[in-house]
Amino acid sequence: MTSQPLRIAIVEDEDLFRDLLGLALGRHERFHVVGSFSNSPEALARIPKLEPDLVMLDIDLGGNSASSMNGVELGMALQKQIANLGVVLLSNHQDLEFVAGLGAEVQRWSYLLKKSVRDLKVLVRALEGTADGLVVLDPQLVAGMKPQRGVLSTLTARQLDVLRLIAQGYSNAGIAESLGIAAKTVDNLTNVIYQTLDVVSHSASHARVKAVLAYLEAVRSG
Amino acid sequence: MSTTPPESTSPQRRSTDTVIPISPNALEADSSIYKEIAINAQDVLRVGFVQMMRVDWDAHMVRVVTASDLYEITFQKALEQIREVFPRWDTTRIQYPPDVGDWARTVYFKGKTVVIPTLEQSSYLTPLIVRLAQLVGLRHSLIVPVIVDGRVLASLSFTQRSPIFSDASRRTAESFAKQAALTLENAQLNAQLRDQLTRLEHSQRLAVEAEERTRREIAEFLHGRVQTRLLLVWNQLSDYPDSPDETSRTELVKKVCDELERIRETDVRQASHVLHPSVIRMGLVSACRSLASRIQDVVPVQIEVSPGFTDLDVIGKSKLPEDVRLIAYRVIEEAIGNTLRHAKASRVKLNFSRVEQDTFEVVIQDDGIGFDPSLPHAGLGFASIDARVHAVRGSWFVNSQPHGPTEVTVRLPLELH
Secondary structure, eight states, X not given: OOSSOEEEEEEOSOHHHHHHHHHHXXXXXXXXXXXXXXXXXXXXXXXXXXXXXXXXXXXXXXXXXXXXXXXXXXXXXXXXXXXXXXXXXXXXXXXXXXXXXXXXXXXXXXXXXXXXXXXXXXXXXXXXXXXXXXXXXXXXXXXXXXOOSGGGGGSOHHHHHHXXXXXXXXXXXXXXXXXXXXXXXXXXXXXXXXXXXXXXXXXXXXXXXXXXHHHHHXXXXX | OOOOOSOOSOGGGGOGGXXXXXXXXXXXXXXXXXXXXXXXXXXXXXXXXXEEEEEETTTTEEEEEEEOOBOOHHHHHHHHHHHHHOTTOOGGGOEEOTTSSHHHHHHHTTOOOEEESSGGGGSSSOHHHHHHHHHHTOOEEEEEEEEETTEEEEEEEEEESSSOOOHXXXXXXXXXXXXXXXXXXXXXXXXXXXXXXXXXXXXXXXXXXXXHHHHXXXXXXXXXXXXXXXXXXXXXXXTGGGOOSHHHHHHHHHHHHHHHHHIIIIIIHHHHHHHOOGGGGGOHHHHHHHHHHHSTTTSOEEEEEOHHHHHHSOTTSOSSOHHHHHHHHHHHHHHHXXXXXXXXXXXXXXXXXXXXXXXXXXXXXXXXXXOOTTSGGGGGGGHHHHHHHHHTTOEEEXXXXXXXXXXXXXXXXXXXX
């Protein structure tokens, strides 16, 4: 992990929430808020010059003008202009359907419920994970993911626990600590999960992203 | 489109005291239009009597629709005599099949004008009416088909004393029949329009009623449940100053927080979803998957999507207009609601497909107890589906039988016009 603080831009049309988020991030040494905006046209015009590592975007960005975009559209537009930009989507919708399909559109994205923002650990994990190229899903969203049938039903309860933590942006070390098991065991479990979900990849972080997307798809179509 | 033939040439014959109107028994609802045609035709052609017959092809029967009034003094006297013996005798009760004789086949099947030399040869008139006609000297008929869209829908018969129908009067009679055809077509279009308007009004009323019902339910929900829960929280909070120690205060705050979270997460979200399912933004199938996940503990919903429909309803970038998605979603919600209320089903299946260039289809199937669709009460739960579907000129039908399964098929246009 780098010592440089992560440069973060915020786009949120609810004034109170935007201010609170800016304050919370500003107090943390790992983060540096480089700008906050209330609408997409202004954000699109000014954010590229700020060279952020991450943007936090309200998925429900309002606005009635033809140029206004929602959070997903704005994220895609910004990623075209800023290399390796991570997008953290903020949402009130605890609904997998808002997340489905995002993997095909956006890279380096995460989905966080607004109510989870007050939990600093969750916030930090999402921001750092996204900056490292992972896909991080909100813990409450993951808790609601009930695999019914299909490939996921072949996973053991323990393997499923590990997969859920991967989806929340935990590292293998973090998973080991959280479940109270050896790091080596986590590595083995992870490999079995990848095989079951048919994940083949050249890098560890890429494999994690693929596993999360496969997990998401399996839950939805189950 | 004008329905009035050339100016009447003998207005003095219209005086009411010399007119015996034909009994209206056999007249249809739109008889006034036909009556006008008959009277105008009589005036223009100066013949003794004009009748309009309507062909009911379904019943294979030709019936009198209307006739010109009978002005002739002799005719009136003859009619009075007959009615002394047969008080209910009615000249409009005549009916015959369209193939009753050669002349009839020529008129109704070939669409050509014929002359019946004498009424005795008409083969459909009762002896009594023939006698009546003879009494007043009306015995020769010209019969002209009235053709709408290539189909003979009616005929006009012109009966007079003279056996000779000049070419000129023939042409006039035929052009009159054309005018009658236009009038008839117009009347049919009007009736169709009226029918459509009535249906539209009906469906709009049902849609409005459904909206009102939803609003009332949400109002009751907010006023009842949400308000009560908020009052409870308020009540708990007002205990705070009286709390004896730090532990009970922390506990109280936690309880209040949990309760507020429950209100926000469950109640507010639920009410908001009923008002507008925001996930519809992501696509119709997405909204239905979301619906399925919310009711999966009540009944599992399996969703099948054809490749053609997947291309159309791309997640987050659906090519279906949001209005259309919303209507389809409400219909599906309603159909599943019906299933939950009545069907005792153990599973529901949704199938989405594109059926034509401009139409898509949703099939909602359940394995419940089914019902007999021909029973009147069976349709009740479908009124709101019907209203929504018809409002956008879609179509739908239900397929069921006692012991099930039940299948509701809805077809909607890809775009609203």
